[in-house]
Amino acid sequence: MLTKDFYQLIDNELLAIIEKYKDDAFLKKQKGVQGENNKKSYAFLIWFLDFYAKRTEYLPYITDSNSLVNGHTTSNSNDGFKDGDASCDLIVDSVDNFGNKVFYIVQSKWNNANRCEGEIERGEVVKALNDFETILRGDVKNVNPKLSKKLEELYEHLKNNGDIKFIFLCLCKKNVKVEDNIQSFLRGQERTKVEIIDIDRLKIDYIDRKYKKIEPINPLENYYDPQEIKVPIQIERLNAKNGNYIRIDKPFDAYVFLIRPKTLFNLFDKYGFYLFYKNVRNPLLQSQFNEDIERTATDNPEYFWYYNNGITAITYSPFPRIRSQAESLELNGLQIINGAQTVYSIYRSYKNASPAKKAQMDEEILITLRLLKSGGKDFDLNVTRFTNSQNPVQDRDFCANDIIQERLQNDFYNTKFWYEKRRGEFRQDDEIIKRELNDKGVTIISNIIFANVYLAYHLQDPVGVFNNAQQIRTTKKDLLFISHKESKDGLYEKVFNDLTNYQDMLCAYYIFDILLTKILNYEFSDFNKFSNTPYYHLLALFKVAFTKYIHKKIGSNVNISTYIIKLYESDEIDIILKTFIFVYQFFKNQLGNFNINTTEKHIKFLTTLTYYERVREDLEDCDFNISEIETIEKAPIGIWNIL
Template identity: 35%
Template structure:
């Protein structure tokens, strides 16, 4: 999803907001730019879940295309916080551009004027009153958050100004810049993953940031209903009610699973069984369900009379499906149904006290039996995977770093799992089709755990999604031309094409560099720009035909049957053999004219060997 497309989506929403506001008799600015800035503020407030009527505190900004708002609200920890937001509208032609540095600097100046209590009186008395209240709040050592919002890209030239403001006023006053990329990414996370995003209009409480109170169910008079272990690691097993699960997820959402390697898989049959048992046979829930496993880094001791414990940095590492299903069922239940569930249902909670990340990952791996984990699942939270996914949001091909994380998607978006993308990238961009085909089990295995692990080879700081999607697009063209299915949405798993794809991309790059007389020609950028062009597809087909004829005639046909068979097998399995073929093509002086001439004069013979399909 490009910034321009996202801008169009938001712009349509703003028009609807303005129509509704006019119907409600709201006082709106007269100028179009300020009307849109006003609507953008309202949209932002709604998107981040502010349901109260804060719009009455909106006032026209210092220029013709901005609006300001000041309001206060309490956090979940009952702390009063003031929010000062300035939104600035820009035209769709600027959606791919960067902020004008003057706008950011002017906004920071406005914020400092408000802090100093020197804000010029406006026509909105409620806004002015809030500014006065803000100054008094700051004098009482209160917390405040300033936010600048615009539908342009971040401007690096203003980073020093932003950091200067933050340093000057921390820790009680903070500043956020919400650009179109950040808003778009959070929109995707919220709308299509249904996860709780970082809310710039709130002070989010993550499991690692705030203490979490868990109510424990106790039954026997001598309180021997908790199992405590103190061997390699301290651990406890106790019982909780559905209400505890509901409140836990209600407060933290999917953040409670962020150290889990996957979100609950929404289409799993096991989810349905959990819901059915809890609803129809709550008294049997404990017997049918394995419960959940959580890890806390905070030292915990549970007294013999304790009915609640306080945990720090709690993460659910196993039982995500159970948590998510209980939450959804409890949320939709009536008061009577909730009472019945809490009265009869019990959930086992296994709590482990550990800061040992490898051990925690092992626990996650070995306690998942209903939906076995893949090696790639353990990299869902890796920084590189996070970055690649965010980069993918700029395209119509989204990168799935965590299985099942996208619960819906726009009609024009395709989601590709990281296992598929890694294999194609390894073959096409890193030119290692043998590793892509034969060692897929090692693509998401670290060399720290296996000497043949390939994760660090495939994924580095230089790995970027533009190169990945170029590889994918070329592979898709290859598949379409091979199977003659122009409407295909996703490439089938035909690994036999990988070596030919690697070589044809190499030849394609040499021909295009010759055509444009550019020794530093960027093939991936060219692919991403022209992959839908008929001319480009014809060029790719031309080079692939050339590669196929060259390889067949030199290695499979012009030799005896035994050698041909050996060469054929090595072509798909022997890295050293394939490297020699790559070097052979590297040494060729090529152009589209030479390739076309060769294809027209040289024919392909019949293979005197058994192919992989025979």
């Protein structure tokens, strides 16, 4: 989804808010062009509160004088007061799940569509930081009564050593240059945080909720990472005399306990989705599987243990030693690596239950908890892999939480091709979601496809693509998503590393799409049919020839990937088609037609990297004139005849 498209989506939601609250006193008094802008700025605050905090009652939190009229303040009028914004559009206080009160001060900058793809001006952020510092010093003067009251509450909170978080909210992109200013502001500050929420962050969170059905992190809540703190849990004793748990101590410590719904409810209530960071997939907010679990928990609680596999979690050293009489214990961190759906479904059903139903659930429901001591990253990953193997999980699912996978997905959100890092994460089985994505021109592309074309094209290893496809048929293991630490043939680190760039991946995808759909007349949905063909090798050779052509035509400083992306997106692909014809002719002269006389050299070309590299070197050494490509006629060439 392009940034401008997302901006338009948010703009439509702001218009809906303005219509919904048209009787709001502030909205009613806005006139003219500036009034329309003021309405959207005001609606943006309401949208932010509703989207993240689910607070539809917005009036108690808006403190900007420009957004206040009679009846909105703690006095009868704002006359005589002007706080100059004071970088206090919203002040929200809330109590976190550990009983700690936190104040959130939000400065919002709405902007029109023309600025949505640009960066926030550094001066605007610096001004906000200066205002934040003035607030902390208690030097804010001549403010409206409502803000004055909120500041009094804030200063009392600071006297009690309370936490505070400043949020700068904008509908344009973050300016990385302001990071030094933020760090300078925080220097010497304790229990103080600053967060910039820009249009890219809003888009990621919007996609998570709307299309993945995953709840985004709420910046107006204080989260605790359960991996890094002490986590108390209650365990069930049906027969305390006999211990009522299973203890394993070799090669890694482990317990098997029984727990009650209230324990899971309390865990999720405190830590939320942070409980599942190491899980291959977060629980769906809505699914048939969730509904089945919830139905059993509420309608047949006594059957729950029989119908449910329970959950598996890891904790860290020191591993607890438990007395036979113990009913509670403290863990050194906690991560649930299998059973996320169970936890979330129990949480929902317990939260929505009446007090009497909760008592019944705690009386009749038992849940099995397998608690394992962490054995290090590789061990934890393997436990996650094998405990999730009863469900359809692909090798790529176990890499989905890697930082690089997150980075690539977020980068691709700025295009019309979304990078799918785990199967089905965009919930395209939902017809409404599928239709909305189609209407927005968004295409979901598996990272399996991106990895294959990137390996062949950019990394110049079409042989790796071909050989991996052959071994998948027998091993069912995709080496593209398996580390070389797990298998000597693993390709994961080769493909995915700090140098991996979404533009290079997108470029490779575009070129392969042209080859398949414009030259071979296939549908791209036929992608899996091509693993036995030399098409990936043609893709790789294309890069060699086209790079030589561009360097001769324009110069060596051209970024080939961005150049090709521009050609593709403007539908100016004639030179790409001609280069493919040139490469095909070279290919045919070197190797002949595969389908006429498949020889040992054909097999070596497909399966041996050194042989491919010799052919590539011959192409690199080929001294052609740019006219040899530019004068090629664009007639169909029947590349399919090489099969």
